[in-house]
Amino acid sequence: MNAPLEHPGQLAAATEMSAQLEERLAAGAAPTLPSARLGVRIGSRDYLVDMAGIGEVVPVTAIARVPWTRPWFRGLANVRGRLVGVYDLMQLDGGEPLGDEHRLQLLVLGESLKVNAALLITRAFGLRYARDLEALAEEGGAPWDGARFRDSGGLVLTELKLGNLLLDGRFASIGI
Numbered sequence: 141m142n143a144p145l146e147h148p149g150q151l152a153a154a155t156e157m158s159a160q161l162e163e164r165l166a167a168g169a170a171p172t173l174p175s176a177r178l179g180v181r182i183g184s185r186d187y188l189v190d191m192a193g194i195g196e197v198v199p200v201t202a203i204a205r206v207p208w209t210r211p212w213f214r215g216l217a218n219v220r221g222r223l224v225g226v227y228d229l230m231q232l233d234g235g236e237p238l239g240d241e242h243r244l245q246l247l248v249l250g251e252s253l254k255v256n257a258a259l260l261i262t263r264a265f266g267l268r269y270a271r272d273l274e275a276l277a278e279e280g281g282a283p284w285d286g287a288r289f290r291d292s293g294g295l296v297l298t299e300l301k302l303g304n305l306l307l308d309g310r311f312a313s314i315g316i
Contacts, residue, residue, distance in 0.1 A: 175270040179297060180247060181262040183230040183238055187300040188268055188289065195248040197264045200241050206314075211237065213314040217258060219248050224258045225314070232310060233282045238262065255306060268297065283308050 177188035178197075196219070203215040203226050212231035217224055226246065231237040238244060238260050246258040273289040276296065286299030305311055 176267045177270075177299070179265045179268050179291075179295075180300075181265065182259070183235065183262060185230075186295055186297045188273075188297045189247065189300045190302065191267075193250050193253055193302040195250040197261070198246050198248065200244050200246055200260070203241060208316050209314045210310075210316060214241070214260065217246060219246065219258065222248075222256060224248055224256045226258050226260060227311070228260050229284075229305075249302065253302060253306065273297075 176191055178191060178194060180187050180189055180197075198219055201217065203217050205215040206213065209215075212228045214226040214228055217226050224246070228237050241260070244260050245263060247261045247264070248258045249255060268289075268291055272292050274291075276288040276290055278288060279285075281298065284301050284305035286301045286304075288296060288298050290296050
């Protein structure tokens with residue numbers, strides 16, 4: 141239980157603090173959280189993925205092949221009762237397919253993106269915050285490649301723009 145303010149100085153200080161808090165709230169000066177991205181490796185490339193687009197990262201269990209689909213569409217996987225299409229981003233971009241599926245993980249896209257899909261990743265290696273990244277010169281790349289950054293450990297990461305990936309015609313055209 142709080143003790144009542146008895147001293148006039150305490151009351152004045154509390155009133156002043158309340159007024160300052162009210163001013164900050166009115167001005168929208170509420171603290172903001174740093175922008176976090178998940179660092180993932182896909183083949184030999186390192187990416188930053190916006191946390192808002194991620195549902196979860198899970199180990200690959202079983203992928204059911206789907207006939208008459210492109211080779212970069214690996215098939216369907218059941219992730220906690222949700223059926224998701226599994227994509228090999230490296231192969232979609234014209235590279236070699238990712239290796240042993242049993243050593244890979246699935247980056248399941250968030251339901252907010254309104255697509256039941258997952259990307260094969262080599263591994264997820266943790267959060268990276270905007271304040272700890274150094275912007276680098278942009279290079280050409282896939283339509284879903286965004287800005288490039290260097291983290292405090294010297295690792296170069298490319299922003300993976302999930303929206304651009306979903307809009308790419310190849311992503312939606314899995315049939316042969």
